Every structure is written in C-alpha cells, then in structure tokens.
Amino acid sequence: MSIATEYFAFHRQLQERGVVFSFAGYLSEGILFSLGEALKQKMSLEDADSRVIKRVFSIFVEQVQNIIRYSAERVEGNLGKPVELSSGMVVVGRERDRFFVVCGNMVCRDEAAELQRRLEQLASMDKDSLKSYYRERLRAPVEDDSRGGNIGLIEIARRSTDPIEFGFVEVTEDRSFFCLKAYI
Amino acid sequence: METLETLYRAPTERSPLLEFDFANRRLRIEGESYPEDAAAFFGPVIQALDAFLATDSTQPPALLVELRMSYFNSSSAKALMNIFQRLERAAGAGRGVRIRWHYHVEDDTMQEFGEDFSEDFEHAVFELCEFDDD
Numbered sequence: 001m002s003i004a005t006e007y008f009a010f011h012r013q014l015q016e017r018g019v020v021f022s023f024a025g026y027l028s029e030g031i032l033f034s035l036g037e038a039l040k041q042k043m044s045l046e047d048a049d050s051r052v053i054k055r056v057f058s059i060f061v062e063q064v065q066n067i068i069r070y071s072a073e074r075v076e077g078n079l080g081k082p083v084e085l086s087s088g089m090v091v092v093g094r095e096r097d098r099f100f101v102v103c104g105n106m107v108c109r110d111e112a113a114e115l116q117r118r119l120e121q122l123a124s125m126d127k128d129s130l131k132s133y134y135r136e137r138l139r140a141p142v143e144d145d146s147r148g149g150n151i152g153l154i155e156i157a158r159r160s161t162d163p164i165e166f167g168f169v170e171v172t173e174d175r176s177f178f179c180l181k182a183y184i
Numbered sequence: 185m186e187t188l189e190t191l192y193r194a195p196t197e198r199s200p201l202l203e204f205d206f207a208n209r210r211l212r213i214e215g216e217s218y219p220e221d222a223a224a225f226f227g228p229v230i231q232a233l234d235a236f237l238a239t240d241s242t243q244p245p246a247l248l249v250e251l252r253m254s255y256f257n258s259s260s261a262k263a264l265m266n267i268f269q270r271l272e273r274a275a276g277a278g279r280g281v282r283i284r285w286h287y288h289v290e291d292d293t294m295q296e297f298g299e300d301f302s303e304d305f306e307h308a309v310f311e312l313c314e315f316d317d318d
Contacts, residue, residue: 029220033198054255054293061218061257135300138265151258 017093018100024089026075032064039092055159055184056092056099062152063103063180064090071105072175098161104179112168112176119166119180122157130158156182191232199225200253204232213264214252222259230266237274246280247271252315253287253294261297268304275307282309289316 014022020042023035039060043053067088076084088105107115125133137151157164160182169177191204200215211233219225236247249271256264268283275281285301287294295312302310 037197050290051292058255058257058293065218065257065259131300138261139269139304151262155258155261 018095019091019093022089022091026085026087027064027067028085029068032061032068036060052099052184056101059101059156059159059182059184060090060092062156063101066152067103067105070107072108073106099184100181102179102181104177106171106175107178109170109174109176112178115178116168118153119164122153123163123166125157127158130154134158156180160184191228202229204229206236209247211247211249216254217256217260219260222257222263226263226267230270233267233270237270237279246282249281249283251283251285254291268301272305272308282311284311284313286313286315289314
C-alpha cells in the first residue's frame with residue numbers, strides 16, 4: 001500500500017465520521033488559540049448561526065483547557081521561557097444536523113473514578129439544575145487541587161444541547177483513557 | 185489619600201480591555217476573555233480594587249463598574265465572581281457601587297450571565313444594559 005493510499009484511507013475515515021478538524025498530540029495554549037480561531041472562521045464562512053458558533057467555541061475551549069490542565073501525559077521544561085505541553089486529542093465534527101466536540105486524554109486510574117462520578121452527575125442533570133449547580137460552584141472558594149476552578153465540566157454540560165456522553169478505557173495499571181463528547 | 189495610578193491593559197485576541205481609572209472612579213472590562221491563566225490575568229485588577237476600596241476618607245468615593253463582555257471561559261467567570269463579591273461586600277459596608285452589565289441584544293448567553301450575576305447583589309446597584317449594533 002502506498003503512503004497516499006494509506007493516508008487517504010485515514011483521511012476518508014475522518015470525513016466519513018463528519019470530522020471538521022481533529023488534533024491529536026501535544027497541546028499548548030497557543031494551539032488552543034489557533035485552532036479556536038480557525039474553528040470560528042470556518043463556521044462563520046459556512047453561515048452557521050452565531051449562537052451555535054459561540055456554543056461550539058465555548059465547549060471547545062473548556063475541553064482543550066481540561067486536557068492542558070488535567071492530562072496525565074505532560075511534559076514541561078524551560079526553553080528560555082517555561083513550556084508546558086499536555087497530550088490529548090480534540091475532534092470537532094458534524095453528524096446529521098448537529099455539531100459535536102470530543103476530547104480525549106489519559107488520566108490517572110485513581111482520578112478516573114472521581115471524574116466518572118462527577119460526569120455521571122452532570123449527565124443526569126437538566127438545564128435548570130446545571131445552571132444552579134454552575135452558580136453554586138462559581139461562588140465556592142477555589143479548590144486547592146484545581147487549577148481551573150472545576151467549573152469547566154459544568155460549562156460543557158450546560159452548553160451541550162443534548163446530554164454529554166463519556167467513557168473510560170483502562171490502558172495500564174495506573175492509566176485510563178478518558179473521552180467526553182458534547183453536542184450542539 | 186495616596187495617589188493610585190490608572191491601571192490599563194489593552195485588549196488582546198483572548199483577553200479583555202482592562203481600565204481602572206481611579207481619578208474618575210471607573211472600572212471597565214470589555215471584550216473576550218479566555219487568557220492562559222485567568223487568575224494571573226485578573227490579579228492586578230483585584231489588587232487595584234482592594235487598594236481603591238481601602239482608601240480611607242470621610243466621604244469614600246463611589247465606584248462605577250462597566251462590563252461589556254462578548255465571551256468568557258469558566259476560569260474568567262470565576263475571576264469575575266471574585267471581583268463581584270468584593271464589590272458587594274464594599275457596598276454592604278456603605279460604599280456606593282454601581283455595576284452596568286452591557287450585552288448585545290442578540291447575545292442570550294451574556295444576557296443570561298448578567299441576569300444570573302444580578303441575583304448576587306443586594307447592596308450594590310446592578311443594571312442590565314442591552315445594546316444594539318452601533
């Protein structure tokens with residue numbers, strides 16, 4: 001198989017899944033910004049409703065920032081300035097008449113149980129409960145163990161027009177792969 | 185009263201305009217907000233606000249806060265809440281505080297956030313100000 005055949009098959013697989021763009025690998029805040037700009041521009045050029053663009057963008061930002069902050073696969077060092085990179089994947093696409101945003105990254109097995117418990121809770125809440133839960137968490141003092149205030153997941157669930165979907169796969173003794181899908 | 189310098193940060197593609205004009209007792213925050221580190225970005229405003237609110241005089245100056253946001257992420261929401269809690273506490277202690285939350289007529293997300301935030305103010309005046317395209 002030629003490399004063109006091989007990569008075309010890969011490319012077509014993404015297209016068949018409705019993928020508008022996907023990124024897998026080490027992410028930084030700079031990549032978040034650039035991908036986010038391209039996403040907004042692409043959707044605007046296609047005359048998507050401005051409210052839909054805002055929802056997709058908002059979910060995208062929270063998902064990528066979750067990867068940056070919580071991925072278990074990270075490298076950091078100093079290259080003249082501090083550099084932090086976190087590994088994960090983010091996929092934005094369209095299926096039937098709605099957009100989806102998926103993120104995936106490795107998490108520590110011992111954190112997976114707590115994350116799963118929180119996501120199950122969020123997935124079972126209706127819009128009004130999510131709104132009041134967001135309000136409650138926004139007013140709570142910043143938790144010591146959280147760099148993001150922990151309300152990013154609530155924001156994702158709130159902006160998703162259908163209940164969020166998520167899952168975990170055990171990879172090694174101490175690592176699980178986690179993914180989360182939101183719909184707009 | 186010690187003189188405080190005006191705090192000014194020009195807007196960037198991912199951080200809002202910040203202007204704390206002490207002479208005119210006005211704080212403005214405008215634009216999009218999803219900086220790399222929201223707590224660090226809003227830190228100087230919170231310090232400036234604390235310094236302003238600590239100014240001791242027989243007639244403490246009132247404060248007008250103008251917000252005109254088009255998007256903010258959850259970490260920025262946390263920072264805004266931090267600012268609002270300080271403003272409400274100061275108003276509760278007798279300081280005149282007025283907050284104007286500007287939102288575009290078609291921006292139901294920013295309208296909803298404004299309505300939500302308004303419920304936190306009992307002493308400070310919080311106004312929802314709808315605007316159309318200029």
